[in-house]
Amino acid sequence: MNIALRLPNSLGSELKSFAKKEEISMNQFIVTAVAEKMSAVKTYDYLQERSQKGSLKHLKNILNKVPDRKPEPADEI
Numbered sequence: 001m002n003i004a005l006r007l008p009n010s011l012g013s014e015l016k017s018f019a020k021k022e023e024i025s026m027n028q029f030i031v032t033a034v035a036e037k038m039s040a041v042k043t044y045d046y047l048q049e050r051s052q053k054g055s056l057k058h059l060k061n062i063l064n065k066v067p068d069r070k071p072e073p074a075d076e077i
Contacts, residue, residue, distance in 0.1 A: 015029060015030075
């Protein structure tokens, strides 16, 4: 799929120099950026959906099973 994209000059210049520095094409940078953004949005949507299925009562039941003891030295706040 081909998409025409217009970027502000300042952003286009930064994209060009960044792609050159990373030794990738501007196209590859844009493809990767779009894929990362879509992944983040899908993950957020998935977690939102899963959170609607949870319940505070169920969480409290699980937490009540955790033994009451002092944390390991590396885990202390």
